[in-house]
Amino acid sequence: MNFRAIQAIYYFEMSRTARTIWQSIVSPVLSTSLYFVVFGAAIGSRITEIEGIAYGAFIVPGLIMLTLLTQSTMNASFGIYFPRFTGTIYEILSAPISGIEIACGYVGAAATKSIILGLIILATSWIFVPLHIAHPFWMLTYLVLTAVTFSLLGFIIGIWAEGFEQLQIIPLLIITPLTFLGGTFYSIGVLPPFWQKIALFNPVVYLISGFRWSFFEVADVGHGISIAMTLLFLVICLAAVWWIFRTGYKLKK
Amino acid sequence: MPNIISIKNLSKTYASGFRALKGINLDIKRGEIFALLGPNGAGKTTLIGITCGILQPTGGSVTVDGHDIINDFRAARSLIGLVPQELHTDAFESVWATVNFSRGLFNKPKNPAYVEKILRSLSLWDKKDSRIMTLSGGMKRRVLIAKALSHEPQVLFLDEPTAGVDVELRKDMWQVVRELRDAGVTIILTTHYIEEAQDMADRVGIINKGEIILVEEKAELMHKLGKKHLTLYLQQKLDVLPPALAAHALTLSPDGTELIFSYDTQAERTGVTRMLAAVGDAGIRFKDLQTQQSSLEDIFVGLVSDRS
Ligand SMILES: Nc1ncnc2c1ncn2[C@@H]1O[C@H](COP(=O)(O)OP(=O)(O)OP(=O)(O)O)[C@@H](O)[C@H]1O
Ligand SMILES: [Mg+2]
Numbered sequence: 048m049n050f051r052a053i054q055a056i057y058y059f060e061m062s063r064t065a066r067t068i069w070q071s072i073v074s075p076v077l078s079t080s081l082y083f084v085v086f087g088a089a090i091g092s093r094i095t096e097i098e099g100i101a102y103g104a105f106i107v108p109g110l111i112m113l114t115l116l117t118q119s120t121m122n123a124s125f126g127i128y129f130p131r132f133t134g135t136i137y138e139i140l141s142a143p144i145s146g147i148e149i150a151c152g153y154v155g156a157a158a159t160k161s162i163i164l165g166l167i168i169l170a171t172s173w174i175f176v177p178l179h180i181a182h183p184f185w186m187l188t189y190l191v192l193t194a195v196t197f198s199l200l201g202f203i204i205g206i207w208a209e210g211f212e213q214l215q216i217i218p219l220l221i222i223t224p225l226t227f228l229g230g231t232f233y234s235i236g237v238l239p240p241f242w243q244k245i246a247l248f249n250p251v252v253y254l255i256s257g258f259r260w261s262f263f264e265v266a267d268v269g270h271g272i273s274i275a276m277t278l279l280f281l282v283i284c285l286a287a288v289w290w291i292f293r294t295g296y297k298l299k300k
Numbered sequence: 301m302p303n304i305i306s307i308k309n310l311s312k313t314y315a316s317g318f319r320a321l322k323g324i325n326l327d328i329k330r331g332e333i334f335a336l337l338g339p340n341g342a343g344k345t346t347l348i349g350i351t352c353g354i355l356q357p358t359g360g361s362v363t364v365d366g367h368d369i370i371n372d373f374r375a376a377r378s379l380i381g382l383v384p385q386e387l388h389t390d391a392f393e394s395v396w397a398t399v400n401f402s403r404g405l406f407n408k409p410k411n412p413a414y415v416e417k418i419l420r421s422l423s424l425w426d427k428k429d430s431r432i433m434t435l436s437g438g439m440k441r442r443v444l445i446a447k448a449l450s451h452e453p454q455v456l457f458l459d460e461p462t463a464g465v466d467v468e469l470r471k472d473m474w475q476v477v478r479e480l481r482d483a484g485v486t487i488i489l490t491t492h493y494i495e496e497a498q499d500m501a502d503r504v505g506i507i508n509k510g511e512i513i514l515v516e517e518k519a520e521l522m523h524k525l526g527k528k529h530l531t532l533y534l535q536q537k538l539d540v541l542p543p544a545l546a547a548h549a550l551t552l553s554p555d556g557t558e559l560i561f562s563y564d565t566q567a568e569r570t571g572v573t574r575m576l577a578a579v580g581d582a583g584i585r586f587k588d589l590q591t592q593q594s595s596l597e598d599i600f601v602g603l604v605s606d607r608s
Contacts, residue, residue, distance in 0.1 A: 049374070049405075049407045050407075051404045051405075051407045051408070051409070052404060052405045052406070052407055054404060055401050055403075055404030055405050056405075059393075059401055062397075063392075066392060130390075133388060133389075133390070133391075134384075134386055134388035135388045135389065135390055137352075137354050137382070137384050137388055138382075138388075138402060138405060138447065139405065140352075140353055140354045141352040141353050141354055141377060141380065141382050142377060142402075142405035142406055143373065143374040143375075143376075143377040143378045143406060143407060144405065145374075295356050299354065299355055299356045300314065300315065300355055300356070
């Protein structure tokens with residue numbers, strides 16, 4: 048293993064984050080806080096409790112997931128797409144590093160950033176609503192697994208994309224809607240039975256449900272199923288990355 | 301093993317279907333400076349890209365110090381430094397950060413003293429904290445050289461390193477290259493300034509349309525193909541070449557004011573003395589004379605245009 052190379056890429060990416068702190072940390076935290084104010088305080092006060100939990104608290108895990116998913120994908124996809132766009136990828140390709148090591152560097156940095164963001168949002172939400180985390184271990188497990196999985200997905204998108212538009216299209220057209228429909232703001236139990244069945248095809252439902260369970264011990268689907276689905280998604284992304292590097296897909300002409 | 305790079309039957313067809321390399325066979329000797337010359341689009345960058353791991357070969361194989369570039373890519377790539385033709389840089393990074401980044405990528409421990417030495421030798425030391433986007437084109441080119449040298453490569457590929465670099469710095473740059481060669485580094489360079497290849501290279505390879513058409517020791521090449529011309533500027537115009545001079549390799553210029561004698565400088569007897577004596581005997585007087593050696597450029601242009 049070329050650990051120094053992984054480290055070099057990781058620090059490179061983290062210093063990019065530090066350089067763009069307003070865009071990468073401050074703005075997502077701010078926009079999530081706006082959701083708290085609008086949905087938690089303003090509208091939430093008129094909504095009755097969901098499964099015994101105040102609405103303001105109920106949406107916290109969903110909002111953290113929303114940020115985690117979109118930021119992981121956006122950040123990781125940009126991280127690898129940008130050197131492809133500017134041509135500096137030549138150096139990565141000519142260095143003695145394997146594809147897996149390249150992925151470790153980029154995905155590791157993107158995931159770290161998302162985890163930091165998730166924790167900041169969690170801390171911020173404490174200002175707005177009283178929170179109790181029933182299973183801190185599982186909470187962190189979901190946080191890390193989701194950050195890594197969606198950073199991998201972002202990495203794949205960054206390799207696939209042929210322009211800045213394509214880079215944005217998957218987060219905007221797929222991930223954001225799936226997150227909103229996946230129970231960020233409601234329990235899928237409130238949906239009509241038919242739509243509940245449809246919702247189960249949405250992978251984000253499992254992530255949010257499991258994550259919310261680690262806070263409040265209430266879930267749309269069983270915790271075991273949630274964790275299994277999260278791991279399955281991780282494995283699919285890992286396999287895709289492995290395949291990309293094995294075939295040189297889009298990285299090497 | 302005298303050859304540090306061995307390229308066998310290498311071919312490359314791009315996704316567009318374009319055959320950029322057509323079965324290249326080429327050996328690079330350890331410690332030499334090899335100049336790869338060829339017109340635009342000949343396949344130089346493609347050949348370098350495959351050897352460095354940036355492009356995928358369609359067929360054939362390349363080994364670097366005995367390591368296959370695909371099966372044993374770590375060992376092969378560790379030995380290689382690449383200065384690409386295009387100025388690909390991380391605009392927002394500082395010079396210092398980007399050079400150290402390269403060193404890390406190649407799995408070398410931090411060594412600030414060494415990096416400082418490189419930056420100084422490339423006159424970049426006072427720019428070490430500048431963001432790359434604030435540098436001029438020639439400075440960026442030198443940053444790329446510094447990056448390539450940062451991990452102490454055994455083989456250095458320079459794909460048009462002097463494009464856009466001013467005369468003064470170009471000299472400095474070649475000085476750096478000579479020092480590297482003296483330290484045992486093998487250097488493969490491409491350039492469109494053929495006089496540079498003529499000055500620097502030990503061997504020259506000419507590539508055209510994806511095929512190597514010639515590989516030769518530079519001295520040998522100059523010897524074989526290098527002709528010298530001696531021009532006599534006549535005092536009086538001649539209408540025809542006097543028959544007495546027909547035995548010599550003389551031609552009369554169209555306007556009749558110059559006699560041109562072509563000879564091989566490396567030959568035992570060049571025939572200059574006999575020719576001059578014969579000219580004197582024929583009663584031809586000249587007011588001046590000049591000799592001219594054909595350059596690598598003439599040779600190159602001759603070879604490439606022959607084939608196309
Ligand atoms: N990605 C690509 N897809 C299709 N064709 C390509 C690609 N890259 C290069 N080529 C073609 O391959 C040929 C060789 O290109 P290459 O860059 O190796 O030439 P070169 O000898 O380095 O030329 P130059 O002196 O201009 O740098 C050219 O005809 C070029 O158009
Ligand atoms: Mg080129």
